[in-house]
Amino acid sequence: MNLDNLTGLIKVWARDRNLDKADPSKQMLKLAEEVGELAASIAKGRKRGRLKDDLGDVYVVITILSMQLGLDIEDCIEAAYGDIADRKGKMVNGVFVKESDLQ
Incomplete structure (x- = not known):
């Protein structure tokens, strides 16, 4: 299933439960809870399947949050x-730092 179909199913699931x-x-x-679980999984070196589920949970939650805020997750x-497409910068200690923050 592609992301558009899955996002649609998430939205229906959320609406069905108000x-x-x-x-x-x-x-x-x-x-915050789901991001914390993802961080814990990474910190503990958990297996790929667990990381996949944790990342998916974050997407489900932000999709529902966008609905609650009257926004469309795809538009977000x-x-x-659009903000990052042409962004330039460099890696500093394993973190991408945008060019404007390097000065």
Whole structure:
């Protein structure tokens, strides 16, 4: 299944459970929880399957959060890509630092 189809299924799943109308501040807490689980999995060197599930959980939560905020996740991703598409910078200690922050 492709990402568009899966995102659509996530949206239907969320609407069926009225999550699209829930409090975004609660969903933000859920996002922090899921990101924390992902960080713990990376820190503990967990297997690929666990990392895949943790990353997927983060995507599900941000998709629902975008719905609660009246935004479309695809539009958010497109906007973010527009910001980085031509970004220049370099790796510093394993982290990409954008050019404007290097000065």
